[in-house]
Amino acid sequence: MQVLHVCSEMFPLLKTGGLADVIGALPAAQIADGVDVRVLLPGFPDIRRGIPDAHVVSRRDTFAGKISLLFGHYNGVGIYLIDAPHLYERPGSPYHDTNLYAYTDNVLRFALLGWVGCEMACGLDPFWRPDVVHAHDWHAGLVPAYLAARGRPAKSVFTVHNLAYQGMFYAKHMDDIELPWSFFNMHGLEFNGQLSFLKAGLYYADHITAVSPTYAREITEPQFAYGMEGLLRQRHLEGRLSGILNGVDEKIWNPESDLLLASRYTRDTLEEKAENKRQLQIAMGLKVNDKVPLFAVVSRLTNQKGLDLVLEALPGLLEQGGQLALLGAGDPVLQEGFLAAAAEHPGQVGVQIGYHEAFSHRIMGGADVILVPSRFEPCGLTQLYGLKYGTLPLVRRTGGLADTVSDSSLENLADGIASGFVFEDSKTVTPGRCLSSKTVTPGRCYARFGVLLCCGHGLRFGGLYNGRRWRWILAGKLPRNHTASCTIA
Template sequence: MRVLHACSELYPLLKTGGLADVLGALPAAQIAAGADVRLLMPGFPALMQGIGETSLVTEQETFAGKITLRYGTYNGVGIYLIDAPHLYDRPGSPYHDGAQHEYADNYKRFALLGWVACELACAIDPYWQPEIVHAHDWHAGLAGAYLAARGYPARSVFTVHNLAYQGQFSARHLHELQLPSHFMQPDGLEFYGQISYLKAGLYYADMITAVSPTYAKEITHAEYGFGMENLLEQRQYHGKLTGILNGVDYQIWNPLTDPLLPENYHPRKMAGKAACKAALQYQQALTVTPDAPLFGVVSRLSSQKGLDLLLGSLPKLLELGGQLVLLGSGDAHLQDAYLEMAKQYPKQIAVHIGYDEALAHNIIGAADVILVPSRFEPCGLTQLYGLKYGTLPLVRYTGGLADTVIDCSLENLADKLSTGFIFRDSQVNELNDAIRRVFALWAEPVKWRRVQRQAMAMDFSWDIAAAKYLTMYQHLS
């Protein structure tokens, strides 16, 4: 089975979110399961430099100018790179400039990704043609449209990592992008008079996957559908929408082997976790004590992630004696508010604006609780890392959070099933109640340790997800 993943990010070379983590692990797991898998990516500087030596596949004149298609390998996975410096050789983010303004030619830069994916299915590389083109998020959404325009030379899969980002551009670009004019209609890629790359992926794919079973159900409803709910409900009715939970790369996220932790640990020997906690408290100038539960946040600071709710619940967390270490960036007013709280309570709150991979590992390794109070969460990876590290997730019941965390209810505690804490509604008082339940369990160390062991025993390895994707590919082909 020859599979091509069309995508824009790859951990650890280029990452702005969880998409990179998925593409850094899923292809390798599929290869290990026996598939012939390659990636197609824009030639962003971080990728060109990180992948290193490549060979020439072909040179093409395209609607986006002259391009060179190159081929190399990274960590055992073959990768096609679209070498087009006039489109991709720009510093910083792949999507916007330093002032956070989206590049004006994004419509062309990412249409090209879909176009080349289709051309690979049409034998632009005479030595390898995919049977399945698997496109990820709006950046590769036009792959399905180009495949449809060419009579589907390969089967098409589209994965929604986050429906909120839709890639909408002016309809005037349709002719320039060499797409049929009749595609510009509601039964096509048109969305309120614009071209939607996301909708193209949803409409033209042979199969749509969401990154968790619950999120696949949620996006068929208006609350989570961002205007696509009717199309998604229709596709679900015809059996063309499913949810496959993301996995975790346990070679990177494992407290027993994590080189970024000051001390390693495992479920039967948790002293290392206590050492990690003390080290982080000291480094962050918090009161060094094993008695205060340490809450961690590694997140984009936005209302989608529920970080405004947490801000409202911080007084309760502090009143009960908790500590907080936060790492992330996002909305300016939230950044400022958390920095102000850290200034007021320097022995209980530490805030770092930005992202630091080593600090992320240390927070998840050291904290007692990882907070993920999202209003919606397609899958979520942070809570999965928390489970492996015995850092109990406190999450809202939505998307992948609902699929991966088992609440510390009295029944679940009695049945020895609990792995974390869940609240239902996006309300400060609901989050406050969940925080109180954290402190109630914290006061019973024997029960806390048992829940930790149950959490650390959960298995969300990529092998499971890879097998489900391969079964789906086989049904399509």
């Protein structure tokens, strides 16, 4: 079977979020499972620089201008690049300018991505043609629509990484992207009078996947579906909506081999994790003390991520002697709030505004607890990294967080399945109350880490990549009304 992934970013070539991490690992896992997999990406500058061997496969004159299709390899995965400098050769973010305004021609930039994904199934590369085209998030949402317009020359899968981002454009752009106007209706890609790339993927795909079983259920409900609940509920009833957990790429996230850590460790060498904590405290300007719990945040600073709750709970955590190390950027109000806390509590709160991939590894290796109190979280990778590094996740029970973290309740502790701290979406159970009993200590965190690894809960992509269920989906044989779970290996 030949599968083409179509997406806008891929770690480590270009990353703005968790989508890149998935695309950086899933194709390689599928190749190891015997699937012939390639990836199609826009020719953004960072991606072009990372694939210097890319050569021309085809040239076309398209609705978005003249383009070349390039092909090369990265880490053993075949990569197609759309070479269109007039669309993609821009500094900074692939989606917006330096003032954070979306590029005005994004409709063409990402319609082209979908069009090329479809044309690959029609012989754009005369030497390789996919049986399945797998589109990711709204940027690639038009792939299934173009395939439908061409008579479905290949099967399509559309993965929702975050339903909140929908790719909405004015209806007039239907004239610009070479799709029939007959597609612009409620039984198509129209949504609230606009052209929705996301709805195009949801409506025309042969199968839809979400990045966790719980999120697949949540997006059929109004509070999580952003108006798409009717369509998604119908796809669920048709057996065309599944949830499959993301996983961890162990080549990148593994405390035993992570060269970005001050000191590598396993459950048998936990004293080395303590050394990482000491180095992290020094780097963040915190008081060096191996007896106090060190909480961490590595996240975009937004209300969706629940970080206003962390600010609310912070005084109580600090009163109990805890420390906080934060790495992130986003909402100016939240940024100022955490910077003010750092100024008010020197030695207890350390804040770095921005994102640095290498430093995120150091935080994961040195902290005792990683905070992920998201209001919604399709899957979440941060808590998986925490489990891998013995840094216990504190999470809200939603989406993939609910699927991957078991609360340290007395029952779960007795059964040996506890893996972190979980609070409900209520005013009576909050992050602060989860920890108010002073039960979180470095020693207990390390003990939980030992139990996790003894029970086989060290996560890796090989363990969370569910080859059987992906093969079912790619072959169109998934049982009706099936919501996939994933066994932690």
